[in-house]
Amino acid sequence: MATGDLYDFKTGVVADNGALAAAVAERATLVWVQQAVCAVVAACLVVFAAGLRRHLATQEPAGGLVSQIAASGIVLTAVALLVGSGISTELYWALTGAQPVDPDTIGAHVAIYNTMAWLWGGLALSAGAVALGGLRRGSVGRVVALFSALMALLLAATQVLPVQYIAVVPGALWLIGTGAALARRTARP
Secondary structure (H helix, E strand, O other), X not given: OOOHHHOOOOOOHHHOHHHHHHHHHOOHHHHHHHHHHHHHHHHHHHHHHHHHHHHHHHHOOOOOOHHHHHHHHHHHHHHHHHHHHHHHHHHHHHHHOOOOOOHHHHHHHHHHHOOHHHOOOOHHXXXXXXXXXXXXXXXXXXXXXXXHHHHHHHHHHHHHOXXXXXXXXXXXXXXXXXXXXXXXXXHOO
16 A cells, blocks of 8 residues: 555666665555554454345255365454454554664565455455355355355456465455345345
8 A cells, every 4th residue: 555656667666675664664554554444454354244144044955165175264364464453553653652773674564565455365265155155055146156156256267377366356245245134134124
């Protein structure tokens, strides 16, 4: 969030940790905002995981793995967000604290800051499990099952290609679409 435009290889900022630290220091507030947003999203994901697990557990055979795998993928993503949130805190204090911090340390923090919160690949497990349950047993509607299958494939593709950060796009779309569909289905009498 705070460093996206700093990766211009023409400026050399990526190759010079001192310049990188100076550039990121001007954006310490954005680092803090990412920390707060990551923590809130992680908490929301855990609640979503619990609700999805409960919904699928009532639709799937007793002792089935679909509900557990679906919840586990979401929790895995929440953990990545919490770790990303934690490194955001470290980076924020490295940039704003009273003690000077070595630019190489800040460079290492930035590398992790730019990675951890964007690892949404665990949602591929969740979307795949929902697709499987929906297509095999009708535990979700057919449209949700097909949408989940598509999102699972896109999420899996982001994990085998060097574009893991973009997993946030199909991941967020899957969460919003599935959440809305299940909420609507639950609201019907």
